Amino acid sequence: MADIDVKLANPPLAPGPYLRLGAGSDWPKANGFSDNNCASLQPPALFGCGTGNNGQALGASGSFEPAAVIDAAAGYRFNSWLRAEALLSWRPELEFSGQSNFLGLAGANQPVTGSASSVAGFGVAYVDLPKVGRIRPFLGAGLGVARNSLSSVTYRFPGIAANAATVTPDGSSSDLAYLLTAGISIPLNKRLDLDLAYRFSDLGDVRTSSGQAGLSRPTLPAGTKIPIGGTQAALQAHGVQLSLRYSF
Template identity: 55%
Template sequence: MNTFYASFLAFASVAFSSVAVSPAAVLAESEEQARGPYLRLGAGVQWPETSALKDQRCSSTSPPALFGCGPGDDGRSLGAYGGFDQAPVVDAAIGYRWTSWLRTEALLNWSPQLNVSAQSNFLGAGPNQPVRSSGNGLAGFGVLYVDGPSIATVRPFIGAGLGAARTSLADVTYRFPAISSDAVTVTSGGRSTSFAYLLTAGVSIPVSEKLDLDLAYRWTDLGTVKTNAGSAKIVRPAGRSNLEIAGTEIDLQSQAVLASLRFRF
């Protein structure tokens, strides 16, 4: 969160630097920014924050937790550390401008490639324990924007949104090359729904009378991505087995940069 706030405040301060929002300035732009609906489509790249895949409840015994409580090989709590990879993100929104400086949106945000890359720290399994999975997420937000007055032809904005996210994660694969080249544990994936929110700042650049280009920085919290309890497939040099395992979870927060086209009807 500290990294996010520093980045967000820095971006917002640049966007609004040398801008003193006054009633006169707002009124002067009212003719240019008439109220009414608009459609916005955009895409960008997100950089998820470092996170850890851990047990939903490390003390679970029925079924047993995958990791359990206590420290791992590296001294940290047992888990898989790393998080989600850099990934694309897509926006589709319907909005309405209420005044020259205030607008709202119903936003759908799609993350088509939520791939997990991490390292687990099971005791006695060696220093290299790669963990991989793939997934996706769809979030819906109600977003409120405040637009500042134009500087030349560029208009800064800030915004905040609340909503919900539906995320899914495929089976999670844990490999243990220090044990053998084919030593692997595969646990169940899962789907989950979480409260979500976003904060954003950016600038709008007019392209034509009804079309604007929005360039934005965004921080998004899509909540917790969970896997289900289920049968874990375990392959070791001594043979194969199955074991019922409790579910795991990992938090998903990310920073992103996006470019959008906003068409006013």
């Protein structure tokens, strides 16, 4: 009788397909922009390989601000403890804020701003652990590809003049991506589950392209441009995700 009671309280999860829709928020890790090749001369590197006014390598330190994440996934449960899904993850707006450390007349205050977005596709495998009451914990890991797009990045130099700035070209790139996740599932009815998860995502790099950078200085004609090399910044984030999962 005890065995029957246990089975009724923890019925096996039936194999079959499911759909999952979710939304959440990412908190990107602190990062910074650096040259793709700090020694590049054709075109010249934006920063170069020297040391900046703060004693650190020339570059732009900062981070992307907390951002929304939207998930859509189609999956299949193989047995009571193993399932897998194809996941599409979209981060529509990633705002960068930081400071560069150029030498010379640039001064100590050198604000840097830019905007990015990311679409990533993953194959994700999950292990569902034994239930604790009504709650079922799970662990997951995924591997995929991220397509990251970055608008022009603006470097401002108020120490030179109110409108002094350098604006780099925009850029896009595709990188290997991976994620690690852990969470809990709460059954809402026979087919619908509510998933709450922590997730770490590594989406590769965001990059500006080599091209023409716009310069705004009191001593230069309007519309001045110079050739410049590309830059890059790592895109990694911790996040939380709330999803509804419907099993067929």
